[in-house]
Amino acid sequence: MNFIRFILFSIILIFSVSCDTLKNTSTINFLGPVLEVVNKDGKLNYTGRVINNSDKKISNVLIRYVARNQDGKIIEAITVPLVGKNGLEIIKGEVVNFEFTLRIQSKNVYDKQLTLDYLQ
Amino acid sequence: MFFLKRFIVIALLQLLIFSFIFTLFVFSFNQRREVSKVQSKALASVIAEQASYYFEENNGKFSSNDFFSFLDNRIGVEKLTSAFNVNPPELLTVYFRSDILRGVVNAGTDINLIKDDNSPFNQSNRFFFNNKYVAIKPFYIESSDKPYGVVRIETSNIPILTEVLYNNGIFYMLLFLILNNQAFLFYLWMRKKKSLDVEIGYLKESSLGSIKIMHKLLGDVIEDHKVSDIPKKSSSNILNIDDKK
Numbered sequence: 001m002n003f004i005r006f007i008l009f010s011i012i013l014i015f016s017v018s019c020d021t022l023k024n025t026s027t028i029n030f031l032g033p034v035l036e037v038v039n040k041d042g043k044l045n046y047t048g049r050v051i052n053n054s055d056k057k058i059s060n061v062l063i064r065y066v067a068r069n070q071d072g073k074i075i076e077a078i079t080v081p082l083v084g085k086n087g088l089e090i091i092k093g094e095v096v097n098f099e100f101t102l103r104i105q106s107k108n109v110y111d112k113q114l115t116l117d118y119l120q
Numbered sequence: 121m122f123f124l125k126r127f128i129v130i131a132l133l134q135l136l137i138f139s140f141i142f143t144l145f146v147f148s149f150n151q152r153r154e155v156s157k158v159q160s161k162a163l164a165s166v167i168a169e170q171a172s173y174y175f176e177e178n179n180g181k182f183s184s185n186d187f188f189s190f191l192d193n194r195i196g197v198e199k200l201t202s203a204f205n206v207n208p209p210e211l212l213t214v215y216f217r218s219d220i221l222r223g224v225v226n227a228g229t230d231i232n233l234i235k236d237d238n239s240p241f242n243q244s245n246r247f248f249f250n251n252k253y254v255a256i257k258p259f260y261i262e263s264s265d266k267p268y269g270v271v272r273i274e275t276s277n278i279p280i281l282t283e284v285l286y287n288n289g290i291f292y293m294l295l296f297l298i299l300n301n302q303a304f305l306f307y308l309w310m311r312k313k314k315s316l317d318v319e320i321g322y323l324k325e326s327s328l329g330s331i332k333i334m335h336k337l338l339g340d341v342i343e344d345h346k347v348s349d350i351p352k353k354s355s356s357n358i359l360n361i362d363d364k365k
Contacts, residue, residue, distance in 0.1 A: 035184055035212050
């Protein structure tokens, strides 16, 4: 009977811990959606904005973009460093614009993944 | 063997409870996803309307930075995100009809620029379900009967999944405990009821057994009495001390 109680307690604990980790506590985010268009050369072009929502400056913010084909294989991966008013450091509340263009053919891109990465 | 049977019954019961909770979770998730779909369609309509204004003002000339600034001035980019709360769209795409028809880009539409639900561009199957929703809305300029392009908005369903789990996690946990408690009470009730039933089970068997034993004992006693009567009738060489007195 004690064993069953232990199992139940463990499940409750796992549920509690898991729920807390599900909440998004990111400090730097995209400000609105990222605009995707086809440029004159027929390549995909991305334009967007990133905002620092934290109380402190954040340095080395990188935008990582991964494009996959129909089979799920990565056909292009791009890392774009964000440059703010103070160089690679983005101060509290600062909004930074970014823009980049892919090299591959637009029609081959089936799945896109856009993420933000940074060092505090 | 006894413990194995018990363990299997407990495992099946837990599986049943988890299935019930999972059904509730899927129901909540689908409800929230439908809300997100409506929001995406509404946003696509708003952006398509703004795209029509933009291209009419600029005579078809396009610059992504200009269009982004135009949207910011007219609507406010922050509002686009805050309207969605849980899962804001990651990508807001504008494709021109000429590019789609030339095959430069695949927008996940048919030749009339209407969304093709079966297109692989509109699906992303991970975690055993399609976790991408795409809203496509064509936009027109200068009262043309053919669309000038389409606005395509992709939203991920994964944030909805985690949000539903986050909001209802405590409810699911309590439900799990209550259902386990109910199952235990049901077990106790069934066990008590079984022990009181005299028509079936071991009591009936025991009673029959007792009667049989008693019948046998009585039979033996009667037989003993019958056997003990015989020597009294016949003469005996044994001298009884009491008789001598």
